[in-house]
Amino acid sequence: MGTRQQSNDQGDEVMRNALKLLLPVLAAALASPLTLAKEGPDQYPNGAENFMAGALPPPGHYFINYLGYYSGDYRDTQGDRVRGVSVNATFDALRYIYVSQKKILGGDWAVHAIVPFAYQRLHTPGGVDSSFGLGDITIDPLVIGWHLPPDWHFAVGLDIYLPTGKWSRTRAGERIGANYYSLEPVVGVTYLNPRGFEASAKLMYNIKRRNNDTDYESGNEFHMDYLVGQHVGPWAFGLAGYYLKQTSDDRQNGQQVGDGNRGQVFAYGPAIRYQHRGMSFIATWNHETSTENRFQGNKFFFKFVTAF
Template sequence: MSQFKSVVLAATLAVATTATAKEGADQYPNGAEGFMAGALPPPGTYFLNYAGYYSGDRYDSNGDKVKGVSVEAWFDAPRIVHVTQQQFLGASYGFAALLPIVRQEISTPGGDELVTGIGDMSITPVLLGWHWPEFHMIAALDIFAPTGTYDKNNPARSIGANYWTFEPVLAFTYLNKQGWEASTKLMYSLRTENDATNYRSGNEFHMDYTLARHVGSWAFGLGGYYVKQVEEDELNGTRLRDSEGQVFAFGPQVKYDYKNMSFIGKWHHETEVENRFGGDKLWFKFVLAF
């Protein structure tokens, strides 16, 4: 069962605590995709559910831990993907949508803030998949809408980012006859301004990756993600120095296919963190083909 360009999961992110940090949550849940990330499945309807837990501490622009600032979050995000019978440029065409639910607790020296609510919806109006004997490719466009819980006066009580993001995607999978797989998904986030604060977080490159071995119904591998903000943030049109965030994550992952279902488990440990929360993320993903 293949995986897809995914979704919003505001829980796994950094909430901005200073003027020199990306504002709001990561609208894409970095690390959500892995096994067969570049292989669109056959025509049909698919239900995917991403659930997990994240715990981390805040890091500044020097990569030093910010004392007393941490986050803990549980999340669940159902997604529907439909692949049509239509072809475009030789590719199968599909579309998708996802809406996450998050329980998030931010701890600061001033106290704790607990919030439960919905995150920013992800809509994928364009999802194209090409297939060759040992190589697969996906091109897509994700649109993240500001549907999430948001509090202008208290960022720690915000799950959504309160701005639109447009994200082109390219994903690739190589799987040979011996069962060795290499997959990656490349994304570039084009962010708009938050009208409530006149703050625009800088555009960002990020990627998920997986190296794995398939043995029968099982697959085992190493995966994770890399995030690099490539532009400085802006406040009222003025760029903020040293505001770019980054993180690299890695960890084991396993998948089991049974009939029309897939079960995926992952652990990702974050390192090289700047201007973000950094910690550990546990995932459980379920895929059902109708």
């Protein structure tokens, strides 16, 4: 009995020491309203784009609303679950797109902006912390799209993420924004043949700046959304998801953090779209797997698109 109690005490001490090391990492994780990542937030909502991800719409004004829910638990460097650390979030992001009549390099010039909001809850052995607030706004003044008849569509852009979101140095649960700028080159491609078969991908590379309040700089990341689907009349069905791989180490005060805290995740799941009178309704579910140094869970999206 005494040996067992001593073993339990030692185990508790190991867990407390591990959490002391882990919680600063988790604190930065909660900056994202859309995907609650590891040391620094995913300012882009992975999995947001699927059907026709590489095709700009015709010239005009468009509104997109992304409503979603995410729930997951934290995974360490080996991909093992960290006991007692989980998160869930409900989010809504409003996006405006303007596609002009102007041509650049033979393609259509467009601009867009995204304004996200989120309510999130962080669960740790120390308790539960929650918050609601504005996330980091995204702008892109230079999007160019090409349509190559009959089957191919391409788009490129440079998204700029602004540190507009709610953020606290001392409370992880108060962090909705990332508290740093980042740049993201974007390439989108869609293949849609006359028989309705579609393959789309949106490829991105996120270049993060330093968080000046913590002197923490998260590593850069390659990530992509993808879809393979079939269109049938006003309906479309497919397999959709996302992949993310961190390509450089996390650094704080100019030094590498641990083994670099490099994150990765792969997600997949069903997607369905219905179009009616210039409006699109899209629903997706993504299940995350092969995760390291991030939260792993499930994400649900309901996306509404309309011209105005």
